[in-house]
Each structure stands twice: as C-alpha cells, then as structure tokens.
Amino acid sequence: MSLQSWPLTSFTRLFPSTPTPRHAAPVHLESALNESSSFQVGLHTDEDKLRVTATTEGPDGWAVRVRRVGYVPMLHHNMQGPGNPADLDGVGQIPGYVPDPLFDESTVLLGRDETHAFWITIRPSRNTKPGTHAVTVILTPERGRPQRHRITVRIHDLALPKRRNFPIVQWFYADSLMDWYKTDWFDQRFWAIAEPYFHNVVSHGQSGVLVPCFTPPTDGVKRPTQLLHVSRTGRNRYAFDWRDVRRYMRLADRCGVDHFEWNHLFTQWGVKHAIRIYEGQGRGERRLWAPSTGATSPVYRAFLSQFLPELRNFLRREGFLHRTLFHLSDEPHGEEHLVNYRKARQMLREVAPWMKVMDALTDIAFAKQGLTDMPVPSIQSALDFHKAGIPSWCYYCCGPRGPYLNRLMDTPLAKIAMHGFLFYRWPFKGFLHWGYNYWYQSQTRNLIDPFTVQDGLFWDRGWAYGDTFCVYPGPEGPIDSMRWELFGESMQDYQLLQARNVDRNHPLLRPIRTFADFPKHAAWRQKVRHQLLTGKL
Numbered sequence: 001m002s003l004q005s006w007p008l009t010s011f012t013r014l015f016p017s018t019p020t021p022r023h024a025a026p027v028h029l030e031s032a033l034n035e036s037s038s039f040q041v042g043l044h045t046d047e048d049k050l051r052v053t054a055t056t057e058g059p060d061g062w063a064v065r066v067r068r069v070g071y072v073p074m075l076h077h078n079m080q081g082p083g084n085p086a087d088l089d090g091v092g093q094i095p096g097y098v099p100d101p102l103f104d105e106s107t108v109l110l111g112r113d114e115t116h117a118f119w120i121t122i123r124p125s126r127n128t129k130p131g132t133h134a135v136t137v138i139l140t141p142e143r144g145r146p147q148r149h150r151i152t153v154r155i156h157d158l159a160l161p162k163r164r165n166f167p168i169v170q171w172f173y174a175d176s177l178m179d180w181y182k183t184d185w186f187d188q189r190f191w192a193i194a195e196p197y198f199h200n201v202v203s204h205g206q207s208g209v210l211v212p213c214f215t216p217p218t219d220g221v222k223r224p225t226q227l228l229h230v231s232r233t234g235r236n237r238y239a240f241d242w243r244d245v246r247r248y249m250r251l252a253d254r255c256g257v258d259h260f261e262w263n264h265l266f267t268q269w270g271v272k273h274a275i276r277i278y279e280g281q282g283r284g285e286r287r288l289w290a291p292s293t294g295a296t297s298p299v300y301r302a303f304l305s306q307f308l309p310e311l312r313n314f315l316r317r318e319g320f321l322h323r324t325l326f327h328l329s330d331e332p333h334g335e336e337h338l339v340n341y342r343k344a345r346q347m348l349r350e351v352a353p354w355m356k357v358m359d360a361l362t363d364i365a366f367a368k369q370g371l372t373d374m375p376v377p378s379i380q381s382a383l384d385f386h387k388a389g390i391p392s393w394c395y396y397c398c399g400p401r402g403p404y405l406n407r408l409m410d411t412p413l414a415k416i417a418m419h420g421f422l423f424y425r426w427p428f429k430g431f432l433h434w435g436y437n438y439w440y441q442s443q444t445r446n447l448i449d450p451f452t453v454q455d456g457l458f459w460d461r462g463w464a465y466g467d468t469f470c471v472y473p474g475p476e477g478p479i480d481s482m483r484w485e486l487f488g489e490s491m492q493d494y495q496l497l498q499a500r501n502v503d504r505n506h507p508l509l510r511p512i513r514t515f516a517d518f519p520k521h522a523a524w525r526q527k528v529r530h531q532l533l534t535g536k537l
Contacts, residue, residue: 061125071097086520130157160495169208170436196477198255205491208259220443224282271340274300308352379515393430403516409466420493
C-alpha cells in the first residue's frame with residue numbers, strides 16, 4: 001500500500017523516521033460541552049513522492065480545524081544522558097527534526113519512508129447535546145483511494161466555567177512583532193498584527209499580557225519599545241502622553257485579556273540601576289539619564305514621583321487599576337541584591353504607597369522580610385513557600401528540567417498536558433513564564449529565525465530548546481506549537497476541577513506529590529478526567 005495512515009492521540013510526537021504501528025488503537029475523546037480537544041492522524045508512504053489532502057466530516061456547527069504538523073531542527077537534547085522515558089522525548093531522534101509548529105495547511109507532501117501527521121482540533125457547537133458524536137478524517141492521496149478514520153467524542157452534560165483566581169501571564173514581546181513584521185514603531189501595521197496575538201494568548205488560557213509602557217529591562221538591552229510618550233519640560237520635570245498605552249490596553253481588553261502586567265521599574269539581576277527610559281518613544285534612543293544612574297538616585301526618584309501618580313490616575317480612569325500587576329526587579333538573589341531590593345522597595349512605598357509588587361525570585365528571604373507583596377518562586381522551590389505559609393505564584397524559566405514539569409521541545413507531550421492538574425494541586429495564586437514570543441539571540445537585538453533556532457543560540461550556556469517561545473510568527477499572526485496547544489488544553493483541566501469543586505487534597509490528586517513527582521502518562525489524566533466529567537468522584 002502506497003499510503004499508510006492511522007489515528008493517534010495528541011500525546012505522541014511522530015518524528016520523520018517514526019515507524020508505522022502494527023496495530024493502531026482507536027481514538028476516543030471525552031469533553032465538556034464547551035471544551036476544545038485534539039488528536040492526530042499519522043501518514044507514511046513507500047512512494048518517492050505522494051501528496052495527501054485531509055478533509056473532515058463532523059456534527060453540524062462543530063469547529064473542526066485541520067493543521068499540518070511541521071518539523072524544526074533540534075541540535076541537542078535539553079538534558080544529558082538517556083533519562084527517564086517519562087521525562088525525555090526524542091531519544092534516538094535528537095539531534096534531528098522535531099515536530100512542533102502547526103501550520104494551517106490541509107495538504108502534505110510525503111517522501112519515501114517519511115512519517116508526517118495532521119493535527120485535528122475540535123470544539124462542539126453551542127447547541128451540542130450530551131452523548132457520543134463522531135468526527136471523520138478523510139485522507140485523499142493524489143494516487144489511490146481515500147482513507148477514512150472515525151473518531152468518537154463523548155460529550156458530557158457539563159459546561160466549564162471561566163477559570164477563577166489563577167492568572168497566567170507570559171511575557172509578550174512587542175519588539176519581536178516590530179522586528180519580525182517590520183513595523184514602523186507603533187504604526188497601523190503593529191496594531192493590526194498585535195490583535196491576533198492577543199486573541200491567541202486568551203484562547204490558550206493565558207489571562208494577561210505585558211504592557212511595555214517602557215522598554216522591558218530584561219535579557220539585555222532591547223530595541224526601544226516604549227508605549228508612553230515622554231517629554232522633558234525642565235530639569236527633572238516631565239510630561240506624559242498616554243495615547244498608545246491606552247490603545248494597547250483597550251485592544252487587549254477587547255480581545256479578552258483580563259490582566260495587565262507592567263514592566264519592571266528597576267534593572268534585572270541586582271536592582272542596581274534605573275531602567276532605560278527614552279525621550280519621545282525611543283526614536284534616536286535619546287535617554288533621559290545615563291544607564292549607570294542608580295536605582296534610588298535623586299534623578300530617578302524625581303521621575304517616579306511624577307510618573308507613578310499619573311500612572312495610577314490613568315489606570316483608574318480606564319478601569320484597569322484592579323487588573324494590573326506590577327514588578328520591581330526580576331530574579332534578585334543573594335545578600336547584595338537583597339540590600340538593593342530593600343532600598344528600591346522602600347522608595348516605592350514612599351512615592352507610591354498604593355502599589356503592590358510581585359517578582360520572580362527563588363530566595364525565600366525576600367518573602368520572609370515582606371519585601372515582595374507577591375513572590376513568584378521557581379517550581380523547584382515553590383513548595384517551600386507553600387509549606388512556610390507564604391502565598392505565592394510559581395514559574396519556571398530554562399529549568400528545572402529532568403523530572404520537573406516543563407514545556408520544552410523534548411518534554412513528553414503527556415507530561416506537558418499535566419500543567420492544569422499540577423497548578424490546581426496547591427493553592428498557588430498564578431503562573432508566570434518569560435517566553436511567549438522571544439525571537440532573539442540571547443541578550444541581544446539580533447532577530448533569529450524561530451523555525452531554525454529555538455534556544456536563543458544559548459544552549460551551551462543554559463538556555464533550553466522550546467523555552468524562549470511557544471508560538472511561531474506566521475504571515476498575519478501566530479502559528480501555534482504542539483506544546484502551546486497542549487498547555488492550553490491542560491488549563492481546561494483546571495476549569496474542570498473548579499467546576500467540580502474538588503478539594504486539593506482529594507484522593508484523586510494524591511498521586512501528584514511535587515512538581516517533579518507526578519503521573520506522567522496520558523492514561524492517568526484520561527482516567528481522572530473521566531471521573532471528573534461524569535461526576536463519579
């Protein structure tokens with residue numbers, strides 16, 4: 001047979017040399033009334049060249065989306081050694097091509113002895129009745145007969161409520177959009193391309209976006225992306241034009257964004273300096289002060305004393321104040337940083353006593369001294385904060401790896417699908433990640449091609465493949481990754497747990513012991529989801 005095809009779940013990566021299965025198990029999905037789910041159809045041919053087109057048949061009104069699974073090169077594993085199969089995917093395939101981007105294409109060109117796949121996402125219509133339904137995928141090769149695969153979907157009589165009390169924010173890089181799409185600062189092209197990205201974050205369970213009022217002072221000196229127009233009116237006197245800040249936030253709000261994350265007010269990794277703020281919006285890079293200006297210097301204090309009251313008034317007028325998250329400095333650690341952070345926090349308390357701050361940090365001393373209103377520790381130490389009774393968010397960045405939860409390009413997909421269950425297991429207040437769309441060489445302004453580079457060209461010094469971004473740039477908007485799709489689906493599990501009002505210590509969840517020790521096979525998640533969907537707890 002020139003074309004071999006088979007259905008499979010969305011928890012298995014098919015690499016170019018993955019062999020065809022001897023026996024393909026049927027795929028059965030379970031879903032709430034308003035839940036998205038996905039599966040794959042694998043393809044293989046023994047011909048030199050064969051073009052195959054996929055079409056679908058499903059219940060009236062259902063949204064059924066077909067995408068071709070694309071391959072990108074991955075030069076190294078993110079962890080060394082064979083590892084545990086539940087913690088490391090692609091053994092024997094990496095270095096090589098890894099499936100990740102999902103192209104909105106329904107045709108694939110197969111070469112001899114190559115394996116490819118289509119990714120099928122389904123969402124029931126609003127008037128779907130509970131019961132068992134079917135979606136059929138028809139594969140039509142340019143030579144030979146069409147092949148059909150029927151997938152059953154059991155819809156349960158339950159609608160998932162909107163997720164409550166657990167914001168998710170991942171840093172949204174306006175500079176990536178400006179450079180990749182070649183916009184002229186915040187021109188019409190920028191606003192047109194930002195909108196589908198805002199819709200994308202919301203559709204995948206992310207509730208917040210970063211607002212670059214000033215150029216974010218993280219990961220090197222970035223190209224200016226300053227929404228706020230600043231004019232110097234005298235010695236240490238300034239005027240502010242909020243028009244582009246307002247437009248950005250209103251657009252995100254219309255797209256469904258719930259939270260706005262403000263950029264850090266002090267430099268990263270040390271809290272030593274004032275951030276770079278430019279005259280105007282950054283054209284010509286005319287800075288208001290030297291980069292060496294101290295974090296608590298009179299010059300910067302004078303600026304913040306004028307800016308922060310106006311910021312509060314602006315957010316109150318727009319109705320966004322209660323939905324805004326503020327940062328002081330990213331990832332402070334050690335005694336020197338502790339001293340600097342304490343001074344900066346005290347200055348903010350004096351000039352903006354209304355402001356609460358949250359920061360990514362792993363040193364529990366910052367939280368114990370009350371310097372951070374809402375700490376955001378790494379998942380490697382987050383349970384220490386929980387045991388100490390310190391309310392916190394959680395995050396991961398580059399690591400931890402190995403047995404820990406993550407979303408890297410060699411993290412098994414079944415493991416990625418556990419995010420929702422793990423976030424629910426403990427009373428964390430939210431999740432932060434730094435890499436929604438960071439398309440640069442590490443710490444530079446050098447744009448990379450995300451379809452060929454996924455580690456910021458920094459794997460040798462600790463960055464991970466798949467950590468820097470979860471969407472690829474498409475012609476008119478984002479291209480999802482498999483990792484991003486499963487992350488979004490996993491957050492529906494959080495909604496499902498909330499819908500059933502499951503106690504965090506319920507026996508169902510006891511196998512989830514830490515962020516490293518938890519069930520990592522799809523069968524466990526499917527079994528527990530069945531119990532939740534049927535209400536048989």
